[in-house]
Amino acid sequence: MARIIVVTSGKGGVGKTTTSASISTGLAQRGYKTAVIDFDVGLRNLDLIMNCERRVVYDFVNVIQGEATLNQALIRDKRVENLFILPASQTRDKEALTAEGVQKVLDEMSETFDYLVCDSPAGIEHGALMALYHADEAIVVTNPEVSSVRDSDRILGILQSKSRRAEEGREPVKEHLLLTRYNNERVERGEMLSLEDVNDILSISLLGVIPESQAVLNASNQGTPVILEDDSEAGGAYADAVARLLGEERPLRFLDGQKKGFLKRMFGG
Amino acid sequence: MSFFDYFKTKKKSSASVAKERLQIIVAHERNTRDQPDYLPALQQELLEVIRRYVEIDDDQVQVQLDRNDSCSVLELNVTLPEEITDPQ
Numbered sequence: 001m002a003r004i005i006v007v008t009s010g011k012g013g014v015g016k017t018t019t020s021a022s023i024s025t026g027l028a029q030r031g032y033k034t035a036v037i038d039f040d041v042g043l044r045n046l047d048l049i050m051n052c053e054r055r056v057v058y059d060f061v062n063v064i065q066g067e068a069t070l071n072q073a074l075i076r077d078k079r080v081e082n083l084f085i086l087p088a089s090q091t092r093d094k095e096a097l098t099a100e101g102v103q104k105v106l107d108e109m110s111e112t113f114d115y116l117v118c119d120s121p122a123g124i125e126h127g128a129l130m131a132l133y134h135a136d137e138a139i140v141v142t143n144p145e146v147s148s149v150r151d152s153d154r155i156l157g158i159l160q161s162k163s164r165r166a167e168e169g170r171e172p173v174k175e176h177l178l179l180t181r182y183n184n185e186r187v188e189r190g191e192m193l194s195l196e197d198v199n200d201i202l203s204i205s206l207l208g209v210i211p212e213s214q215a216v217l218n219a220s221n222q223g224t225p226v227i228l229e230d231d232s233e234a235g236g237a238y239a240d241a242v243a244r245l246l247g248e249e250r251p252l253r254f255l256d257g258q259k260k261g262f263l264k265r266m267f268g269g
Numbered sequence: 270m271s272f273f274d275y276f277k278t279k280k281k282s283s284a285s286v287a288k289e290r291l292q293i294i295v296a297h298e299r300n301t302r303d304q305p306d307y308l309p310a311l312q313q314e315l316l317e318v319i320r321r322y323v324e325i326d327d328d329q330v331q332v333q334l335d336r337n338d339s340c341s342v343l344e345l346n347v348t349l350p351e352e353i354t355d356p357q
């Protein structure tokens with residue numbers, strides 16, 4: 001039985017796809033057979049971040065509609081063993097994802113995978129609901145910024161009322177906060193909500209803090225999940241988040257990173 | 270307020286203003302989650318009735334439905350303005 005993890009946020013552009021790519025890569029590196037599934041039908045991007053855009057033949061919707069088998073659609077990652085990508089359709093619309101269809105594919109995948117990571121589209125409409133419906137755990141990606149925190153709170157409400165676990169009255173979806181694009185210098189200047197501020201408002205368990213980092217853009221330019229850039233702060237922070245997801249304890253790092261980096265640059269240290 | 274006080278509050282401001290605003294809106298939205306669709310209209314009509322007698326602001330009437338297993342309680346909160354006491 002696979003554990004199903006949705007990466008969600010409500011607000012767009014906060015780092016869901018970046019996170020889905022790195023968390024799934026990290027789980028596979030740890031030896032778990034993992035698939036990352038793009039639920040952003042019509043706007044697929046995960047293939048680019050995972051550097052498999054030219055290997056896409058069939059997609060999630062093809063599998064749902066019986067036009068391809070799961071094995072035909074799944075793309076095996078070339079760098080990391082145990083890692084597979086199920087791309088979204090570029091041409092269909094989001095309504096092509098039906099609850100029964102998604103259920104059928106996830107059930108089939110559950111038989112052979114340890115983890116299924118679902119990359120949700122932005123918003124709180126059909127596509128996002130389909131992505132979170134079957135989840136056992138949710139990574140709520142949040143930027144330290146008012147509209148993102150508010151949307152995260154709304155998504156938490158939806159997880160608590162509209163997920164399958166909620167509907168069936170089972171143990172609730174396990175919620176994790178992942179604070180991304182964090183800039184400690186700006187927090188210290190009082191220009192950005194701090195980790196503590198966001199925690200006070202959302203009060204769910206913290207999976208990690210990913211610093212705002214140029215390495216993320218560099219990695220996405222090259223189609224590398226940033227967790228594979230293990231000398232980058234963002235990569236290290238994602239590796240810590242994966243460890244915490246697996247129940248290990250890790251101290252928070254990089255919270256004073258930007259400042260040191262800045263001094264280093266200034267003084268060549 | 271001195272020049273420096275102005276500077277201080279301004280410097281402190283944006284993140285803590287953001288936090289305060291968030292705390293208020295999030296608390297409000299959590300309360301209105303899973304509430305029946307007719308509540309906003311009910312609240313509006315109650316407001317109109319009360320306004321025939323007392324002048325109050327939009328946010329001084331709060332309506333909330335608490336559902337329990339056996340019964341539901343419609344909670345109505347009206348904050349009346351303080352008695353205007355003229356110091357003169």
Ligand SMILES: Nc1ncnc2c1ncn2[C@@H]1O[C@H](COP(=O)(O)OP(=O)(O)OP(=O)(O)O)[C@@H](O)[C@H]1O
Pocket residue numbers: 009011012013014015016017018019040045120121122180181182210211212213214216217220234
């Ligand atoms: N920690 C970070 N530091 C710097 N840039 C980041 C970071 N995380 C994400 N980004 C950048 O933010 C942009 C949006 O990221 P991403 O595509 O992962 O967001 P998303 O939530 O999946 O967006 P959408 O809602 O459109 O699906 C990208 O350009 C990405 O490189």
Ligand SMILES: [Mg+2]
Pocket residue numbers: 016017018040045119120121
């Ligand atoms: Mg995305």
